[in-house]
Amino acid sequence: MKLIKRFKQVRTGVVRPVEGSRIVDRLGQLVTLTEWQDQLTISAVYEAPYQTWYQTPAGFIAMGDVVLFPDIQLRLALATIQTVQVTQPRGFTGIRITGKLGRHHQLNDRLAVVARVETIDGRYYETPDGELLRGADVYVIGHKMTFTFMPQHPANIQIVTPSGATVRDDCGNEVGHLSTATIVPVLAEVTDLFGVHYYQLEAQQYVAKTDTVALTGTQGWPRTQTATYRCLNAENINQNFWGMPNGCEPAALLEGLHLKGLVSELDYQGFIDQVPVAADYNPYHGFGGAPDDNVKGRFEAIFPDALVKWGRRYGKVRNVSGATISQLLGCLKRRNPVVTYVTVGFETPEMNVYHFGKALSNNHAVLLDGISGDLVHVSDPIDGAYWLPLFKFAMAYNARHWAVEIL
Template sequence: MMGTLFVQGHADQVEASDNHYASIISRSSVQETVKITQQGRNDGLFINAPYRTTAATMSTTTMAKEYDGQFVNVIAHARTADGDWIEFKLNQLNYWMDARGAKVFKFNPISEKITQHANAQIIQTNRHDGLFTDGPYHTSLTTLSTNLMAARYDNQGVQLLATAKAGGIKWAQIKLSDGHIYWIDARGLRVLVLKTTSAIRQVNQPARVDQSSRNDGLFSAGPYLSSLKSLHADAMARSLNGRGVTIRQEATVDDLHWAQIELSDHRLFWIDARGIKALRLGTIRNQQPLRNQAGRITQSKRNDGLFTDGPFWTSLTTLGANAMAKQYAGQGVLVLASATSGNTQWLQVQMNDGKRYWIDAKGVNRLTLKPITSHQTVAQDARLSGAKQNDGLFASGPYLSNVNALAASGLAKQYEGQGGRMSETATSGGIKWVHITFSNRKAYWVDARLTQVVTITPVTERQTVNRNALVTENGRHDGLFIDGPYKSSYTTLTSAGNLRQFDHQVVHVRQVATAGGISWSQIKVTDGKQYWVDSRALTTTNYDMVLTKADISSGAQIVQNGRHDGLFASGPYHTSPATATTTKFANQYNGQYVTVIAQATTRLGKWVQIQMGNGNSYWLDAAGVKLLTTPISRVINVPNYNQFKAGAPVGCEGVSLYQALRAKGYAGKYSLRAFLNTIPKANTPFSGFVGSPFVANNNTYTAIFAAPLAKWGSRFGKVSNVSGRSVNQLMQLVLSGDSVVAYVTEHFAPVRWGNWSFGRVPNNNHAVTIAGADLANQKLYLSDPIDGKYWISVQKFSRIYDARNKMAVVVQ
């Protein structure tokens, strides 16, 4: 059996059976601190005795390297035949190790310790002091690292308990406000001399905080510097400027007068007495309640304050307004009381929201309420007639009968000639009023002199029918009535419109009725609405009614392959005499692009109304057109920059790309010139820009083609190379809202080819931004860096674009 032997930091194998224990030659108790240092060593740790002095120490318990760099307190030295050993306590166990595996650590001694009784302030400006519990730094094992950082208590007042020297530095023992005691480098403190408070006296004086040209602090613990707790303001007096307070105490601190003030929430603060002004409050006289009094808030050329607790300046809580009267201007109020303060009369008023305030009486137009003296329930139909410009409608009662009836809710003139149902009458101020409900279900009180009682002619016969009819006004002026034939109820005294708007249209008749000896028909029109009309304006017909109709706006293409659809100007086929036949057919416009402006259905099917490029519109069978997902015409808000004015005579591609990017909201942080400065450079336009966009050079082909242009543009937005796409495909991109950069020639002149080192390319190369497209008229709208904005035919554009091998870039 073999064991592990540790001698001079090395592990060797020995026979456990040797049983030759080393004797401890000498042993002494010590008190010193060492640092375990295992660089280049591998010492073992032995419990309770040095190595090889007992059977238990023939092998190591653990290795010293696990604790390399740790500080331990040595309690004993010993010497054996194997060398010198030290004993220390670690993790509640006593270990022995070779003394050469540790270095003695010397602590700074403490000297000149003096007890102090002073106050100080922690100052950590440009410092980073630590706080130590057990003594100054480096004076014991527990002071090798800080317990806290002093910056946490920067500017805080502390008690200075003692001073001492250690390591050539003066240290201070301090007590914080929370009771904890620490040592700190004395240079991180400023000794304070607190000021003495004298001449304290109790007072009870109203005052106002006045911080005009001042910035006083508020101190809860006492005047500034009168105690450690009053080194810093708890708040700033400016936040209370203009507020009323009560002075509770006065005191003198180093010839400076201070006042303790109580706020409305009962908090107490000390403030420099120069920051407040003592007040002499006004008194309230002749206060009395009022009855049946109302008024209207009038603030023309006024700006009155509203005060909750009394007239202005009569208490600390009335030094500032709780609200401004202008927010209630024109509102009716109930006047509850009056009072006098100084030379001003005040009124207590109650607003519509229930809040009560005192206001200067000059800001109220006082009115005497006129209570209702008689009241009666009625049930009569009437028409409003003779309303003048200023006759009012009152929702809450007759005028001046209560505080909510001081102002009209509307004007009677807007209901002139309309019928209503009267449900109440009342007398107020000697005037008779009626409560009337109009056909829109709104009810008001109105002067009874504006109403005329109407005799209703009820419906005597009613029959359900199901037929179509043609509206034939022929000089008539028939009205439309919603709730029944004219004058059959108070809601039918006024027409909802004129039948002439449906003249020559087919309608569906649902009911017929007799009222007042006249036959009436209930009709349903295309939008689904139903009206009662005089039957004499209708002619029974076999024409079809338009069952549904809706306005839309959609691009479409006429598709007549194998079809022969008719075109009808006045409406869908067979919906009127004018649409019974057609003389024009859709196949003559086959393939053309149009705009669908309406859709409709009839008994025969679905129909669309199309608008041609010349503005003419026709109805045709919906199956004869193909709706598009994009409009047939669109212009995008693409800016235009002149490349010559921008100082980029050969920068057309970059300028066009910038125009397209800005149209989509990209590159907003760049000016045009700054953007062009980011253009990638290369020796061939197939890889980047050749030369400089700001310098024209006849010996250099200054250009950049689609692939590198798209790659460059991708740094700023969603840009793709769409070279090879047809003009029609480019138009669809533009109609979808995307801007396109296309390669053409200057002024769309014929292509002038030239041979260069990188291939055959146009010598009159140019690029433009496509900013719009019109399918119906086969045109493109361009933003040209040379020629500005203009329309060009698709044919002219295609001739050059196609010849240039269809190079383009899209910004989406």
């Protein structure tokens, strides 16, 4: 183990898992067991391969199993009650001023706060019932949003949604509206603290990417396309926001299941924890590796037959591989979204040879959930929800004709 940080003053931590945790020695051998809400004295932080540890007088406990009690320096009551929204993908557990654990809060949960609390670890917010929420884990609604800039963006976009698109400032306030078919220049593509994709327009104004199509020039699509508009409006799960660089197929499947009102009790992490990993790491038999890691020699994906077998644990899904584009659009007319196997960024398919046979090295999966004339709408686990030309979608899809319909 490598020492990362030694606290100037010992800290108090509370055991978070309901099932308790383990304290081990430097070799990883069990020293003792702890119970839920046990209080521990923490003196330092150590790092080992794949794990970070807190040092206690008895030994070492996994950092993720402990919530540190903040060392409060200043408490300031807020003039008015404010609302915060959870930004941590896996949620977090608050801690009470009494030193006991608070509730577990999920991504996007909203909570009222009545005070700002400054500690040696940074800012916290206090709820009316005395629970402390770490400032880094929440967004104060109405405050300036922090955005992450994407590496590329189109020069211009066009609004596709028939009702138009709302323009918001960086505090989330509505500052304008763009009518359908409007073409506007773009300064950047960004994601917010919740992993949602936006296009930045002039003067710190933003429009949701899901309402738009990227243009290669200044020529837009005809307004008459709205006559055939149909969008199921599936949620978008940002796999990179969740730390899952290889989790596109599970994300697309869960988007579709949630759209059908299924497995609402499972978030992306809970769902992907149940993905069947193939014993031989063959994506035709199950997931070919680890969704959260790249391992040399493995192909981290799950192909249609195995995806359907897994998906049937939760709802009605069927393998419609071989379907034409017209047949896929027929699924949408029946209000059934479709997991479609395409390429990353809808780039030209690139074939390579692996231990299980040939496969696309730029394999990707998205949820097809909308049509408007010569445009289709997808919920893309990497690039967000958006519209794109049907011919561009077809180029990537037709390389394999792989698809899974969610009924």
